[in-house]
Amino acid sequence: MSSDASTRAYAITRVYRDHQDSLDDELVIEEPMELRIDFELAGHRAQRSLAITMRTPGDDPHLARGFLLTEGIISKEADLLDLQRCSDGGDEASPNIWRATLAPGCNFDPGRLQRHFYSTSSCGVCGKASLDALHHQGVMPVTAGPVINADLLFELPDRLRAAQATFDRTGGLHACALFSPGGQLLDLAEDVGRHNALDKLLGRALRQGLLPLSEHILLLSGRASFELIQKSLVAGIPIVAAVGAPSSLALDLSQTYAQTLVGFLRDQRLNLYTHPQRLRCPDERQR
Template sequence: MGRLTRRAPAQQWRGGESQRRVDTLAVEEPLEIRLSGEVVTVTMRLPGDDFDLALGHLLTEGVIASGEDIATMMHCTDTGDDGLPTYNVVEVAMAPGLLPRRPLVGRAEIATGGCGICGTVQVDELLTRLPHAIDRDRTTFTLSAIEAGLAAMRERQRVFDATGGVHAAALITPDGEVLVVREDIGRHNAVDKVIGWAVREGRSDLSGLGLLVSSRAGFEIVQKGAAAGVPLIACVSAASTLAVEAADRAGLTLAAFVRPPRASVLSHPDRVTS
């Protein structure tokens, strides 16, 4: 799979016995995103779909409002110790006459373990800069459509099949049709990649679509989905308290543990029908 996976020797133990073998590992490398020469963030990611990742990050962080805000994107000609291009820096240029819609700040991890005040501040900040009225989106999804979308996403997780070491995200229509699937080391990067794909396709408002995630849903996943305007997020694993609070207040439907025959819809359950 080119830059996506690498082979590594391993000593495997099974049933008290060991043997030498070769494992396939997912590649993890840094990506630096620059906007008009200024560093926006550095994130560890699975190489590939870097322009989608950059666009999705800029949109979900409120730096741009749509793809029309961007003039050009390119990989910088940085090289590694072997003299070959690393493709680990993306330079983005704003459209002529436009400035970022909010100050550029480095990506900060959000501690949500037990600080209620901090969590409330984060949710309040999210709500003040939502560009879409998600609570007015009347799109509904049948549970079978969501399950079909998750199954189709799983079938397209090629890197996960080879390594077991990456997450996936997807966008679906209300009838369960999968529009795009992206994989990444980080679940937030996978989400940025599918949103960035939509931006490149001319869609910055994802109303009427569902966002699927192969992992748990934390606040960051809800924040990104809400910034893009999706009315529904469905995840394979659990949701956090702050994710549920943010989804509820943003008017977004959040479903967790979507594993047939069960699913837990934790906010705005009226969008999910039998």
């Protein structure tokens, strides 16, 4: 059985009704990552611990970039002067501690942060002060985006699933993916935390200079939470489709920011919740 930095094989016993087998089972690794920030304050350099998240190792630099982007700390790659592992007081750098150094002149005000960043693999970044957070980041409603046939969306979950190599071995990862208006899979990311997977995906897009993602479709392998919709809006994504259900707050956010939100995308059906103008749907007789 093959494994990589994101998985680990364990010897287990599988018990059936009439017998048992000994075999290896591959599980997704979940480890904490601390993100520290080095920034300019009153003409001097200052440092602080910004976030701790439980994540699947393997794409930490893009996870850090995506987190900084979607939390409004940076808006472009040039805002990030350096990103590297750092130590926890010892001589060697820790694989689970990263320091982001902001460029001089980067507009970061630590007093603006109304909460401590603490995120977990189950709930994402918790404790949003209010929906006004996006307004403070300067996020604007989605004003454009592609118009696609609704039945194209029916094909996307299978295309995502076929590309999830690690999920095939473990069954324990969330995934998100970017598609073109024609349904081409452009990029995907997996992680034990759904918010981490999206940060990895958007961190890569930031580094590649692709933002805003105004001609893309985002597919989520699970539910659509407020946190994921917030992150997608920072990246300017006009269409978000989820295999699972949206939360009420996610729906309100998509409605407010003119984003098309689709849920329960499975079994050749979908629920269209907000801004239907981007989907060409069958007429009532064909539904």
